[in-house]
Amino acid sequence: MKLKTLAMAGVLGMAACAAQADIKVGMITTLSGGGAGLGIDVRDGFMLALEQSGRSDIEVIIEDDQRKPDIAVQLADKMIQSDKVDVMTGIIWSNLAMAVVPGAVAQGKFYLSPNAGPSALAGKGCNKNYFNVAWQNDNLHEGAGAYASDAGYKSAFILAPNYPAGQDALTGFKRFFKGDLAGEIYTQLGQTDYAAEIAQIRASGADSVFFFLPGGMGISFLKQYADSGVGLPVVGPAFSFDQGILQAVGDAALGVINTSQWNKDIDNPTNAGFVASFSAKYDRLPSLYASQGFDTANLLISALESADINDQDAFRAALEAADFNSTRGEFAFGPNHHPIQNIYVREVIKEGDIYTNKIIGTALTQHGDAYAAECKM
Amino acid sequence: MSLILFTEQMLNGLQFGVMLFLMAAGLTLIFGVMGLINLAHGSLYMVGAFAAAWVAGASGSFLLALMASLAAAAAAGALIELTVIRRLYARDHLDQVLATFALILIFSEGTRWAFGSFPLFLDIPPLLSGPVTLPGGIEYPLYRLTIILVGLTVAAALFALIARTRIGIQIRAGESDREMIAALGVNISALYTLVFALGAALAGLAGALIGAIQSVQVGMGEPVLILAFVVIVIGGIGSIKGALVGAILVGLTDTLGRILLPAFFSQFMAPQAANSVGSSLASMAIYILMAVVLVVRPGGLFGKA
Numbered sequence: 043m044k045l046k047t048l049a050m051a052g053v054l055g056m057a058a059c060a061a062q063a064d065i066k067v068g069m070i071t072t073l074s075g076g077g078a079g080l081g082i083d084v085r086d087g088f089m090l091a092l093e094q095s096g097r098s099d100i101e102v103i104i105e106d107d108q109r110k111p112d113i114a115v116q117l118a119d120k121m122i123q124s125d126k127v128d129v130m131t132g133i134i135w136s137n138l139a140m141a142v143v144p145g146a147v148a149q150g151k152f153y154l155s156p157n158a159g160p161s162a163l164a165g166k167g168c169n170k171n172y173f174n175v176a177w178q179n180d181n182l183h184e185g186a187g188a189y190a191s192d193a194g195y196k197s198a199f200i201l202a203p204n205y206p207a208g209q210d211a212l213t214g215f216k217r218f219f220k221g222d223l224a225g226e227i228y229t230q231l232g233q234t235d236y237a238a239e240i241a242q243i244r245a246s247g248a249d250s251v252f253f254f255l256p257g258g259m260g261i262s263f264l265k266q267y268a269d270s271g272v273g274l275p276v277v278g279p280a281f282s283f284d285q286g287i288l289q290a291v292g293d294a295a296l297g298v299i300n301t302s303q304w305n306k307d308i309d310n311p312t313n314a315g316f317v318a319s320f321s322a323k324y325d326r327l328p329s330l331y332a333s334q335g336f337d338t339a340n341l342l343i344s345a346l347e348s349a350d351i352n353d354q355d356a357f358r359a360a361l362e363a364a365d366f367n368s369t370r371g372e373f374a375f376g377p378n379h380h381p382i383q384n385i386y387v388r389e390v391i392k393e394g395d396i397y398t399n400k401i402i403g404t405a406l407t408q409h410g411d412a413y414a415a416e417c418k419m
Numbered sequence: 420m421s422l423i424l425f426t427e428q429m430l431n432g433l434q435f436g437v438m439l440f441l442m443a444a445g446l447t448l449i450f451g452v453m454g455l456i457n458l459a460h461g462s463l464y465m466v467g468a469f470a471a472a473w474v475a476g477a478s479g480s481f482l483l484a485l486m487a488s489l490a491a492a493a494a495a496g497a498l499i500e501l502t503v504i505r506r507l508y509a510r511d512h513l514d515q516v517l518a519t520f521a522l523i524l525i526f527s528e529g530t531r532w533a534f535g536s537f538p539l540f541l542d543i544p545p546l547l548s549g550p551v552t553l554p555g556g557i558e559y560p561l562y563r564l565t566i567i568l569v570g571l572t573v574a575a576a577l578f579a580l581i582a583r584t585r586i587g588i589q590i591r592a593g594e595s596d597r598e599m600i601a602a603l604g605v606n607i608s609a610l611y612t613l614v615f616a617l618g619a620a621l622a623g624l625a626g627a628l629i630g631a632i633q634s635v636q637v638g639m640g641e642p643v644l645i646l647a648f649v650v651i652v653i654g655g656i657g658s659i660k661g662a663l664v665g666a667i668l669v670g671l672t673d674t675l676g677r678i679l680l681p682a683f684f685s686q687f688m689a690p691q692a693a694n695s696v697g698s699s700l701a702s703m704a705i706y707i708l709m710a711v712v713l714v715v716r717p718g719g720l721f722g723k724a
Binding site: 074075078079082204226227228229230232234235237238239241242244245257258259261262265266269270271286287289290291292293 | 421423424427428431432434435527528531536537538539540542543548549550558560562563629631632633634635636637638639642643674677678681690694695698699701702
């Protein structure tokens, strides 16, 4: 009798152990305010991959940073000190990443970035426990510069908001654009009226326009640009043409060329499965942010399959191997833990009633980033 | 810089100013008549834009959408006046700021709950889309001209309302002595609700008009709110005329500053440096304007000193 009770207790104990999460993931992302669409997409993509893996031993603690660096830092401290997470992820904005990532990796946590890729963390500030699964910030702009050169544009008018990622954007574009600049403007961050800039574009004699205006700024610019009748060809990074905001831009975006590391028509089984299951579960098409969240979770799961997270060196090697099926097809990390991947050229099209993108070419093949050489791990 | 480009930029500045006036008029009326700082005014702008986008999407009519924006913002304004704002008139400004800031959060998350996190679509009606050629060969978007026209019409109507009608007399009286006008038998609380709803409707109209050329999304009202406060401080708090002059001054300063300052610095600096100094200074231009006005006239241009 006694033996039986003991055995029962043992079995129950083991069951309880199995049910308890072995791996804790801390996700800090933007779920409220103006930029919430991006964080929600990353979160939904990440959780979809976890659900499909069937693993019940991974617990994800999700918190909203409200797009504020101070709140992100508080949340990170709480996750590291009281929740004792093993891995952190989720941050969308580069300025928040700069506030959280260096501290988190210094305390021995792994950080997998599903979006922000500031140059400071790719070059001198790189860290062996920091992995970026999306892109280095300059990448898509470099792709746009390469495309503009290939398309034969000789004189581009370029504009971006006056903040670090905006400066990175114009630097990235210029790095690969061989023509001249008809004008270069820094706009205000959060600016919503671009009439003055559009008038300058009209007067500049440029043959093409490149802009990096993420989120609502891009919607405003595109609608006003289309209405102005200037009509020069526009090139931009995918951030102003993702699935979440295209519907708000409408016809003004049709035919616009943009560059991305992902699109829903990349032909591989992982991507097809991802697009189908995401659309079925959330009743909307996935954006590039959702694909990045999905890939981040699959990278994490692949590393957990082959290594114990408590053995940091082995786990890091497993992450570096990047042995997972990416929605982007081929995927590998460079020496600074940033992706080496293709940057595609997309065109905005209309499928039925839905505005979306179609890949029409490749801007850069197996492209790394400009900062890898500065990284000493 | 060619004359054509300069004229086009003046029009842009005027259009921006007129839009700011629609926001600032309500804000200054509410502050002038009731002594209330309403941070939630930007939320009413957002309510107007969302109502317009929703109705335009459902009915396809831009005119219906504009009417919906007026109605929705006025209703939202009246509702918060009756439930929250009314309790704040006697409190000090800090309490008002706190409560109306809470309203911003409630409106933002409530809108997200109702409409989702992704921006909505609201387009310029086909009749008003595309550029027209003005005398002198200036190509200018017809829709922006329409905004200028609508804004100036609203300004004229508002002046007539304040100067010529019985309601206007009551509003002006309420501004100078609220106890006396209550003692004379005017229903002061109904008047306050009316003024608040009127201000809210103007903000909603601005949101709908601007929503068609910008993005209709949660949090769209806050940047405009800050500018609207700058406008009423420059114009003199409580003065509709001040709001109009202040709004056009701010619109022109901001637009021309963005163009002229980088060009000015490039006369004697390297292009890259001129660009970054110029655009940094341009974003400060309206605040410098505000500081100068306050030094010369501490009560604002048309304020009571």
